[in-house]
Amino acid sequence: MxxxxxxxxxxxxxxxxxxxxxxxxxxxxxxxxxxxxxxxxxxxxxxxxxxxxxxxxxxxxxxxxxxxxxxxxxxxxxxxxxxxxxxxxxxxxxxxxxxxxxxxxxxxxxxxxxxxxxxxxxxxxxxxxxxxxxxxxxxxRRPPAPGDDTPQPPxxxxxxxxxxxxxxxxxxxxxxxxxxxxxxxxxxxxxxxxxxxxxxxxxxxxxxxxxxxxxxxxxxxxxxxxxxxxxxxxxxxxxxxxxxxxxxxxxxxxxxxxxxxxxxxxxxxxxxxxxxxxxxxxxSQQQASLSVALLFASAYGNTAAIADALAQGVSRTGVRVTSLNCEFTPADELVRTIQMADGLLIGSPTLGGHAPTPIVSALGTLLAEGDRSKPVGVFGSFGWSGEAIDLLETKLRDGGFRFAFDPIRIKFSPDAATVRTLEETGTRFGRSLRQEQRKQQRRGGGGLRESRSDPAVLALGRVVGSLCVLTTRKGSLSGAMVASWVSQASFTPPGITVAVAKDRAVEALLHKGDRFALNVLAEGRESGPMKQFLQPFEPGADRFEGLDLQLSPSEQPLLPEALAWMDAEVKQRMECGDHWLVYAEVLHGGLFDSEANTAVHHRRSGANY
The missing domain is CATH 3.60.15.10 (Ribonuclease Z/Hydroxyacylglutathione hydrolase-like)
Structure with missing residues (x-):
């Protein structure tokens, strides 16, 4: 053509x-x-x-x-x-x-x-x-900056x-x-x-x-x-x-x-x-057993961008997100969604020092119909003030609602690092709902899930994997995770596969063409890196803060206390239930220690790591 x-x-x-x-x-x-x-x-x-x-x-x-x-x-x-x-x-x-x-x-x-x-x-x-x-x-029109009296064309x-x-x-x-x-x-x-x-x-x-x-x-x-x-x-x-x-x-x-x-x-x-x-x-969204109601309005698209990032993070955990634009949602649908949700997120821009009328109306419905035992989150964008976010926070706190995170206030539109933090905030919100669900199931079922005693699941747990730390840096963004589901996948070219849970923050940095390093841990020296990268991180936190790192040829973070390292490029991804299987070609590699043995992860059950 x-x-x-x-x-x-x-x-x-x-x-x-x-x-x-x-x-x-x-x-x-x-x-x-x-x-x-x-x-x-x-x-x-x-x-x-x-x-x-x-x-x-x-x-x-x-x-x-x-x-x-x-x-x-x-x-x-x-x-x-x-x-x-x-x-x-x-x-x-x-x-x-x-x-x-x-x-x-x-x-x-x-x-x-x-x-x-x-x-x-x-x-x-x-x-x-x-x-x-x-x-x-x-x-x-976007409001002019304070003190900017330049006349705008008609x-x-x-x-x-x-x-x-x-x-x-x-x-x-x-x-x-x-x-x-x-x-x-x-x-x-x-x-x-x-x-x-x-x-x-x-x-x-x-x-x-x-x-x-x-x-x-x-x-x-x-x-x-x-x-x-x-x-x-x-x-x-x-x-x-x-x-x-x-x-x-x-x-x-x-x-x-x-x-x-x-x-x-x-x-x-x-x-x-x-x-x-x-x-x-x-x-998977529609069949999920848990749901989050995401209520928003957006004048310039900035609040919608915040909502998108939060929703993506929640969805990674297998929790269904029901998104409602308050300006165009019938009252009965709004009430039904609020009543059925296991968690609630509400966001608003600030226009002329106020929240838009549809958000004020949705807030009233939430205060009247919402379950105080379910977690909430507030977010919004603003230009020169943020009164709408303050209104949402004050009314919900006074109404006895439990906040899952501090209100998110973003001036104009989020940058790349902020989007990543928002996504991780949504993931934490979704994980908290899953954890509460598991607690209730254990209380109701009287103990461990039946699947953990299934012979096939016990047999699966006997599959042994080497202990590694996957590290990656892409521009201003970085991430890391402990990986034990790792395997060589090809001779020519040399390739590996790594299974990455969908709710891992680092997953977003492992698409086709992205680079990462795989740090193979040494037996007897694995406790330090494991402690560092298994700890819970706050959304947006630097996983490498305080560490003495080296860099691979593609400038990926390397851990000197590891046994060996590989610098790899993602070539393919395959969806496998609650994980992504990432296939990567190994471009560079080396040994930090030619004498030590590889640290190995032994499990009792295939129902968990």
Whole structure:
């Protein structure tokens, strides 16, 4: 498929390419090779893309001329490369331009304002919830810094909004049939999908996306982008798995041939497999015996980013997260979710010194319906004040609720280190719920779980593993864990496998392409490293503080008291129940002590480490 590239772009800066799809239809793909945002969804650091689709102006089958239709415009971050390409395709500023807005956030609204300035005939197409958000955000600006009296330029008028309340077909040119479908979720209540019926092209926006920078129209096979799509799902879809599953079921009724998401390459040969993966990935969430209610509202997306990181951390422990956007959640659903939850997290931005009205209302419901014996957590973002977070904390403490962690207050948006701390905070929250559940089960069952006396489990415990400490550093982030489920996996190239529990903080730093060191411990000298790395760490704590470390060739931390070390690169990951099995190629290695023996871990049961 031919492409055209914006002439001023280089390989390290954003650029816009044009991918022709059919007569009168093309994809504008924004390429972002480098990570520029710190939200958890970008943590794999493989760049990103933003896909939008332009149906050219022209006659429909009956001969009536139809306006150009732009589906899923990018955010303002791509404005400098997107607007010139769009202007080339649609040079007349008086021409009518219809824009289908797949989801609404301040970043998208900023670009829509640019379009309103550039095209006098702009018309927006949005769902009912999306239209509400557009009206709220159109005149909303970040507050100026204290003392900054610089006048801001006037905003353009909000264009006419065509509200979509149910599935509807829009008139377009060149024989195309464009169906738009409302697809609300808690994270994107204004969600709107688009389906071109003659091509079977589903423009799915956030659904089925992956953050990966590629100019190829479609993936060559499912495994090529599976890790990126799974990471995107875990970060953003898992907390609303039931709603996402319902959407996938609806979409299977369409005559789909290609899925083109808002981020990443299209899927044209294996989209059914991806649909099945979405169902499979959500099963563990929906079948979990424990649940956390995550209540939030977000004006600029910063509070939602905090919520995403907390939810990801909780989900790692096998606890289901039910995410509710308070602005668009019916009262009965809010009450039901609060009453059924085993833990509660509530977050709010501060707008004009206050919490948004939907959060104040949700707080009242929580105070009236919440169980005081269940743990809570409060979080939020703010610009120049944080009154909303103070309100949540004060009311819940006065109401007799038990806090699982100190209130989280983040000015503007979280950076990479803060996102990591938030994720670990969520993991600790989920673990505490699991521990309480196990205590209750022991009290109810009168002793150890039956599985621990199962002969097969006892036999499994006789599998012996060497004691190691896995260490890793990636930019400003680092992590470590004691590892005993380690094995050589290949001769050529030399490779090893390490089993990593899903709720380990270090797991987030062990994706394809990441580096780590494996420090093999020496018999008789294992107690020091074991004590260091088996102790509980506070979220965000430096695991290596106070240690005298050496560095591997890829600058991974090495423990001099170890017997041997290996410097390895992750090549593959396989999901194995409550663990990830990481396969890595050994690139470098050496011995610290050629005389000592390897420390070995003996277990009595295969039910625990």
């Amino acid at each position: 031919a492409t055209s590239v914006s002439p001023a772009a280089t390989s390290t800066e954003r650029q816009m390419i044009t991918l022709p799809i059919a007569e009168g239809l093309c994809c504008f793909r924004g390429l972002s090779p480098q990570r520029s945002r710190f939200e958890l969804e970008y943590a794999l650091e493989r760049g990103s893309t933003a896909n939008s689709f332009l149906f050219a102006a022209g006659p429909d089958p009956s001969g009536v001329r139809q306006a150009a239709v732009l589906v899923h415009p990018p955010g303002a971050a791509y404005a400098s490369v997107f607007l010139p390409v769009l202007h080339q395709a649609l040079p007349d500023p008086a021409a009518k331009l219809v824009v289908v807005v797949g989801h609404v956030n301040p970043n998208r609204v900023a670009l829509l304002r640019d379009l309103a300035c550039a095209y006098s005939g702009l018309e927006l197409v949005a769902s009912n919830a999306g239209a509400k958000l557009l009206r709220e955000l159109w005149s909303l 905003l353009p008028d909000l264009p006419e909004i065509h509200v979509i309340r149910q599935e509807q077909t829009l008139p377009v040119s060149h024989g195309h049939q464009l169906q738009v479908l409302p697809a609300p979720t808690p994270r994107w209540p204004g969600g709107l999908l688009a389906f071109e019926e003659t091509l079977g092209l589903l423009m799915s926006d956030k659904l089925f996306s992956a953050h990966i920078c590629t100019s190829a129209w479609a993936e060559s096979n499912r495994s090529e982008t599976e890790e990126e799509r799974r990471h995107f799902y875990d970060c953003l879809m898992a907390p609303m798995a039931s709603q996402v599953d319902a959407l996938v079921e609806r979409l299977e009724e369409l005559d789909i041939r290609t899925v083109a998401p808002g981020h990443g390459p299209a899927i044209d040969t294996s989209w059914r497999s991806l649909f099945n993966d979405y169902r499979r990935w959500g099963e």
